[in-house]
Amino acid sequence: MLLIVRPGSEMLTPAALLALGAAALYATFQILTRKLAGENLMVLMMYPSLVGCVLLSVAMPFVRFDAGYPITDVIAFVGLGITGALGHLLFVQAFQRASASAIAPFTYMQLVWSTLAGWLLFATFPDGWTLSGIVVIAGSGVVLTWYERVSLPQSEPAAVD
Template identity: 35%
Template sequence: MCVGVACLSANDAIAKILTSGYSPLQILFLRNVIALPFTVGIALFMGGRAALRSHRPAAHLLRGGLWVGATMMFFTSFIYLPLAEATALIFVAPVFITVISALFLGEDVGWRRWLAVLAGFLGVLVIIRPGGAAFQLISLLPVATALVYALLMLSARWVDRRESVWTLLVYLTGTGALLSALIVPFVWVPLRAGDLWLFAGVALFGTAGMTMMTQAFRLAPAVIVAPLDYTGLLWATLFGWLIWRESPDAIMIFGAAIIVASGVITIRREQGQAGS
């Protein structure tokens, strides 16, 4: 899980580098197109031909749309925000999952989880500082990304239970490539030869990260591996400092700590209820 998170953090750092010359949509399209053959190969190796069979293609198409939307917003935020700040804000996704589950899916959410939800939103407010001189409207973009990502996670319930996690991985990459291909001609710019290795890196690290994190959830209880996702904040801070000399201030660190604590509490409470 930790290695997978590190790979996805490297994927984000490379994507941020590429946003200086390419549209986030073009980055997403090429990442999915390059990654698709490898994803199919991994699925065949892990699950055989059954991993390529879908019983509900429409569910995968919807998930692909959510995936494209979330990734587009997240990559766009890289243009304006430090990597660590954008990463910290997207970690509010478990909070949105709790809220959506309670308000729209009828799940029972106890007072402890509601307190964790309030703490998570407090952490967001600490980071974006609404009304202050440092406030940027663009800071809401990673928060919107977290909301769409929460919908993506919950939409997995609509996928046929006979399909494996490898099927989800293949169709998420494939539908992401298909949907982004419909729009990318309008924003396409010629590729520079020196950037080809960066696009290959996005595909490599993105695929490796998703594969290892998927495998981690298959091999160990979610209550153990899910909190390790927050190690991505350490990697984002490190990459931000090494590449762009970005240094998060004390207020941002404090807000991120609140969001991480809220997410860990939410994950543990959800798994505790599932276990009972």
């Protein structure tokens, strides 16, 4: 991860601290989703919405609103909400059907997708360090998955009478 981020003095900005806080909260969200994977799906979909609603309601007095928003922005925000909810739904479903160790390598695909989106949407082609970091992280996930599958004890087939 450090190959991709390459922390330095520029990481001590308020924006970087906000990103660090977002990463910590997202990690907490993933851990809680794993722990609660056996709960009812609708309950798991409601909790993040409820927490988000409460936290954002507390923040409302400190937010400045402009007079109007372009329809393209409104459509983009609605799309973000829908894709976020769908992503969370799929994440919960994955943890209900498989172990965390089997799912973890797939969560690293967000690095690939965010890098691809940055390149296509913002014309920020990743440099060699970023690409190297992605290869190391993705490769580690693949090797870990392979190692866990090889090291699991093989069950004996049931005898047929």
